[in-house]
Amino acid sequence: MERLIFDAAALVAIVFAGLMVAGRDPIKSVLALAVSFFALAVTYVLLLAPFIAALQIIVYAGAILVLFLFLIMLLNVGPERPDGVRRPVQTFLGSLSVVVFAGLLLGMLRASGARLPGQPEAVAADALPDPKALGRLLFSDYLLHFEAVSVLLLAALVGAFVLARRENAQ
Amino acid sequence: MTLVDGAIVVLRVVVPALILPALVIPLVWVERRVAAFIQDRPGPNRVGPFGLLQSPADIIKLFTKEDVVPAATDKFLFLLAPSLAVFAALSTFAVVPYGPTIRVAGKVIPMVGADVSVGLLYVFAITSLSVYAIVLAGWSSNDKFSLLGGIRSSAQIISYELAMTTAAAGVVLAAGSFRLTDIVAMQEGTFRLLPVVPRWNFFPQVIGFIVFFVSAFAETNRLPFDLPEAEAELVAGYHTEYSAMRFGSYFLAEYINVIVASAMTATLYFGGWSLPGFHPEGWLGGLLGLLIFAAKTAFFVLVFIWVRWTLPRFRYDQLMRLGWKTLLPLSLANLLWVALLAIWRTSR
Numbered sequence: 290m291e292r293l294i295f296d297a298a299a300l301v302a303i304v305f306a307g308l309m310v311a312g313r314d315p316i317k318s319v320l321a322l323a324v325s326f327f328a329l330a331v332t333y334v335l336l337l338a339p340f341i342a343a344l345q346i347i348v349y350a351g352a353i354l355v356l357f358l359f360l361i362m363l364l365n366v367g368p369e370r371p372d373g374v375r376r377p378v379q380t381f382l383g384s385l386s387v388v389v390f391a392g393l394l395l396g397m398l399r400a401s402g403a404r405l406p407g408q409p410e411a412v413a414a415d416a417l418p419d420p421k422a423l424g425r426l427l428f429s430d431y432l433l434h435f436e437a438v439s440v441l442l443l444a445a446l447v448g449a450f451v452l453a454r455r456e457n458a459q
Numbered sequence: 460m461t462l463v464d465g466a467i468v469v470l471r472v473v474v475p476a477l478i479l480p481a482l483v484i485p486l487v488w489v490e491r492r493v494a495a496f497i498q499d500r501p502g503p504n505r506v507g508p509f510g511l512l513q514s515p516a517d518i519i520k521l522f523t524k525e526d527v528v529p530a531a532t533d534k535f536l537f538l539l540a541p542s543l544a545v546f547a548a549l550s551t552f553a554v555v556p557y558g559p560t561i562r563v564a565g566k567v568i569p570m571v572g573a574d575v576s577v578g579l580l581y582v583f584a585i586t587s588l589s590v591y592a593i594v595l596a597g598w599s600s601n602d603k604f605s606l607l608g609g610i611r612s613s614a615q616i617i618s619y620e621l622a623m624t625t626a627a628a629g630v631v632l633a634a635g636s637f638r639l640t641d642i643v644a645m646q647e648g649t650f651r652l653l654p655v656v657p658r659w660n661f662f663p664q665v666i667g668f669i670v671f672f673v674s675a676f677a678e679t680n681r682l683p684f685d686l687p688e689a690e691a692e693l694v695a696g697y698h699t700e701y702s703a704m705r706f707g708s709y710f711l712a713e714y715i716n717v718i719v720a721s722a723m724t725a726t727l728y729f730g731g732w733s734l735p736g737f738h739p740e741g742w743l744g745g746l747l748g749l750l751i752f753a754a755k756t757a758f759f760v761l762v763f764i765w766v767r768w769t770l771p772r773f774r775y776d777q778l779m780r781l782g783w784k785t786l787l788p789l790s791l792a793n794l795l796w797v798a799l800l801a802i803w804r805t806s807r
Binding site for chain 1: 609614620624
């Protein structure tokens with residue numbers, strides 16, 4: 290049963306990620322991405338990581354994508370139209386990277402063995418990995434990484450602020 | 460799992476999901492009667508005794524009216540958006556404990572839909588999805604008033620979500636858990652230093668409570684923060700183009716959201732179903748716990764109504780300024796304060 294839900298959710302995630310790339314209407318693309326994130330959260334739950342699943346929804350679907358929607362609606366971006374120009378170089382490079390990526394993916398699956406980790410049925414609800422343990426790990430073993438990321442985010446924030454100010458001054 | 464266990468799970472999960480929408484019927488009547496009382500007029504009092512049948516009559520009207528879908532809309536999203544609103548409103552309640560864990564005939568029954576370890580995060584995850592219902596309605600209607608309402612809503616909900624989550628982080632810090640039953644459990648009894656005061660989060664975290672409750676108004680789009688549908692400027696905002704029960708679904712979602720926000724306030728800051736000196740035993744204890752929880756929730760629902768008919772609507776820049784420059788710093792200060800309290804408690 291779990292396997293079935295997992296496969297269905299994974300399939301939905303992949304199909305809607307594809308729709309996001311292929312769609313011509315930016316709003317529809319954002320929504321396809323939201324569905325994809327939701328399906329991804331379902332797979333996280335089945336991989337016994339409900340904390341990551343909740344964060345996936347709160348941060349990506351609930352905040353970042355809503356900001357995307359806000360901007361697209363504010364600027365009133367319409368569907369893009371094909372301009373009729375052929376781009377042979379881009380087409381070639383694109384197809385090449387698809388082949389390389391597929392090869393990498395296959396190699397990784399071969400190496401690790403494509404199967405579901407864990408034993409979803411046997412684990413009781415209480416034995417699930419606890420947000421507390423994750424927090425402790427984040428603030429002990431991975432403290433340096435955590436702080437580095439926060440500095441990086443701060444730098445990005447300041448950078449965005451400076452760029453926006455310069456625009457205003459002109 | 461025996462048949463009885465299965466039946467218990469169904470009762471725990473399905474009954475609240477059915478009762479919540481049913482509660483909206485009397486709630487609309489209460490809102491209109493309280494509004495009338497505040498404005499010194501009789502209110503709906505013609506249909507049935509005390510006007511009690513007014514809401515059922517309105518529902519029959521909503522269901523039997525023509526469902527108009529304007530020509531230039533994005534049909535799929537236009538039809539999807541209202542159901543998304545009701546879905547988000549209903550599924551939030553799944554993790555809220557509405558009563559104690561009771562033992563009846565040798566069976567342990569926790570009175571909560573699903574007691575998950577990331578309970579509070581789940582609530583925020585689902586409420587953050589409710590913005591899609593409004594934004595999509597605004598965009599798919601292909602109408603400038605709807606679009607403006609949708610844009611406002613997305614900016615407003617993101618801004619207030621930040622303050623709300625940070626305020627609630629104080630509760631998580633105090634309880635050391637995201638699980639809502641743990642949060643209720645740590646609020647049982649009274650303070651050790653002041654044995655007459657219940658150990659509710661409200662007392663040490665009164666600032667957090669104020670931020671949380673004010674943000675709840677913005678998250679539920681209630682006055683004074685109902686700018687996505689501000690009728691004075693935007694006709695009816697994001698639901699201008701909706702009619703019949705699709706329009707009604709937005710009302711349903713709004714009132715369910717009010718109930719859930721009140722229930723969350725009662726759970727996070729006022730001890731949920733617990734009272735000092737109340738030790739639930741058997742099914743009677745469960746019933747009493749449920750009644751206590753209902754009474755606390757009803758109180759906050761009344762405050763929601765009271766505020767709506769007392770305060771005027773904010774201007775949009777005022778709304779943004781309040782969210783970012785007042786509520787967010789306050790919630791951060793509250794978090795620091797709770798962290799200090801936690802250090803003090805562990806160092807003793």
